[in-house]
Amino acid sequence: MKKYKVVFRPEGQVIDVFEGSTVMKAIKEAGVDFDFLCGGGKCGKCRVRIVEGSIKTHVEEKAFLGEKETSEGIHLACFTEIYSDIVVELLQAKAAQHQILLEAGERPMEIIPHICKKYIEVRKPSLDNHLSDWKRFRSSLFQGESQYTTMLETEIAVLHQLSKALRANQYHLTAVTYGHEVLGIEEQDTTQKLMGMAFDIGTTSIVGYLMDLHSGRELGVVSTVNPQTKFGADVITRMNYANQEEKGLERLHDAVTQAISKLIGEAVEKAGLSSDDIYVVTVAGNTCMHHLFLGLDPQYLSRSPYTATTSEPLILNAVKFPITMNPAGKILVLPNIAGFVGADTVAVLLATQMDQSEEIKLMIDIGTNGEIALGSKHKLFACSSAAGPAFEGAQISSGMRGATGAIDHVVFEEKLAYSVIGGGKPQGICGSGLLDVVAGLIEHGIVDKRGRFLPIEKITSAKAEGFKENIVQYEGMAAFLLADENTTLHGRPILVTQKDIRELQLAKGAMAAGIKVLVDKHGIAVEDIKEVLLAGAFGNYLNPHSACVIGLIPKALEGKIKMVGNAAGTGARLALLSSGEYKRGAAIAEFTQYVELASYPNFSSIFAESMYF
Structure with a gap:
């Protein structure tokens, strides 16, 4: 051919x-x-x-x-x-122009490094002391411990280096250890150089935090659009690509690991360090991102009963994984809860300490696959809501991601006003802007509770008068004009159509139904929830009032909403800095009860009811 x-x-x-x-x-x-x-x-x-x-x-x-x-x-x-x-x-628009949420919160915690460095002096051999180099090295490293506790694990590469390195450095070396495992040996005293990176691998973006593992100080933040987007915007599309295309899984795996290596290089260069200074990497992501990062076949995640290959916490040797970091290091992958509630949710729960709260809290991470958690230290439930692509801009007529040129907020004042990411002429509308528009149309009596545009003659609200001229016809149906072709960058009008509103209804209905199910499962009333935590990029850029007007979040909770930034990134940082926090993440994954919405009694009727504005 x-x-x-x-x-x-x-x-x-x-x-x-x-x-x-x-x-x-x-x-x-x-x-x-x-x-x-x-x-x-x-x-x-x-x-x-x-x-x-x-x-x-x-x-x-x-x-x-x-x-x-x-x-x-x-x-x-x-x-x-x-x-x-x-x-x-x-x-x-280029990837760097996307609006990526970098802010990660902090909370008190005890730093307990996963990897330790110790500068030691090894006793020299003699005719009277002809113990092996390894035995003398081991004795110096773990002085006072019995021979049984010092039965060390190591890579053969360490033994290849040992004898020559000892003699070249007057029997002084820095040992890099993980528990009783010797990961590497380094010449000179390198104990002060111990860095790590925490990664939040999102479906849309990847954020990395460079941290000093001794002090816990943040040394830099880097980010990029997840390069897997070229294979599909959502996890279902990517799973299909991995399963159906020749070398599809390999391409997806290579894309994310190469992006992480590139981010490590960018972070250490800015900080005046080397990638060899990175000894620990922690990774949080949804279950699909988790599998693609590890190169695991995700096909069974997309088939009922949506089973993961592994949900347990994983500790990998860097030397055997395709990431540019110190080969003596470790990669720690946080655990998943279920097929569509992943390690990113575990990281959010770890960051927000919902598992230690006396009060009942609701956590919402809104995206193509929205994750919801509800509970306290006494019991904790989680579910995944298939919200679809509306919040990300796909299948919305003028929709786009939160990137340069996107209308991100809309205000119905005396005249219609909107803001554009990056300024200048708009190119489309992102999810937070779409929420504002539909909330405004509802509040002004232009759209009814079923999501239908009312005929012009039936719009009776006085405050809607100034916006009737924005109601136009598009493909034989009513639509709301945000920007005409003369005011946009590409010369096409930006509209919110009747079909767009239906797409938003499906997305918000799925999220609202998930919340209702967890409230019912917990056996509480909505009013018993003391705080609503909005996590992730979309949750932190949306207008809480708009979310409550359309019914995405129960109206009774509007005054209880708190944005928690990139809480998944915060959780990944906590797991990086403390082995105790990493273990707690594993405990949270075990403690949290997963609720499968599709099999929940009367879910179809709950979802149908949740579609109404």
Whole structure:
């Protein structure tokens, strides 16, 4: 089969692909950063411009592209097939422009390092003392302990180094240990250099925290959009890619491990350190991200009864894992609770100390797969709510992630006002902005509790008068105009359509139903909840009032809402700095009772009721 050359601008990358391949497939194979929100074929967001080469407009593109865009050479990467050499201009915001939540809180804790360093002097051998180098090294390292407690584990590489290193350094060495395991030996006294990194691997973004393991001081924060987004925006799409595409799992695994290595390099460079100074890495992520990070086949997560390969805490040897750090180090992976309630939830619970609270608290981490936890030190329940892609912008007509150009907040005052991430002209609307718009439409009597636009003549609220001119027709149905084509960057209007409201209803209904189920399972009333903790990026950027107006969060809890930042990152940092906190994370995973919503009695009716605004 014939091959053709594809050049990507502005990256400058070049790849040869087989005739008939789509531009989307070429982007993935080339490893170019590009965000396929829906995985292909559904949302119309993967716009590219064909600068050179002959391309026919696919019939299915016409549902998403106007005549003006088509005349300018714009196509959708997922539909566009390649039958000649082409040059492709990528039209998405760069990964660095995405709004990523970096802030992680702090709380009192005792620093108990996982790995220790000790500078020791080893007794020299003699004709009267011909014990092995290893035995004398072991005796110096664990003075006063019996021979049974000093039966050390080690890698063969340490023994390869030992004899020569002892003699080259006058029998003084730094030993790197994990319990009674010798991980490595280092020349000179390197005991002051002991750093680690905590990672929150989200579906959309990855955040890493560089920490001094002696003092607990944060030395830097780095982040990136999760490069797996080019294989699909949500976990289901990525699991399908891993299961159905040749080398799909390998590509997803490589993408995340390479991104983490790159972030480590970026963090240590900024701090004037080396990647060899990183001895411990902790990882938190949802169960799918956990499996892809480890290179574990996620196919059984996507099939009932949604079973993980492992949910236990894992401690891995860095030397055997593809991450750039000190080969003598350890990688600690926090445990999962269930198939769709992962280590990121464990990290949030660890950070917020819900497992030690006398009062009942509700934790909500809103995303494509929203995680919810409810309880106290006496009992703790958790569930996963399949909220769908509405909060992330996929399948919303003008939707996009929280990146430069996104309308993130909307206010209904005398006139409509909105803010745009990064300033300038808007390109779309992200989840928090969509919440504000729909809440405003409800409060102004423009949309009813069923989520339907009212006919103009039935909109009787006086405060709605100033916004009636924003109600337009789109594909034969009512829509709300936020920005016309003259005020947007791309020259297309930004609308919230009737279909968009339905998508939001599905997402908010799933989250609200999850909360109702946990309240019922716990046997309490909503009013018994003393505090609502909003975790994660979306939860920290949304307007709590808007969330309560649409019923995402019960109205009775509006005055009890607290944003807790990137609590998953906080939990990963705690687990990094203290072996005690890491063990507590494992205990939390065991203590938390998972509730499967799909099999909960009357869940269908609970969900249907939760759809109403």
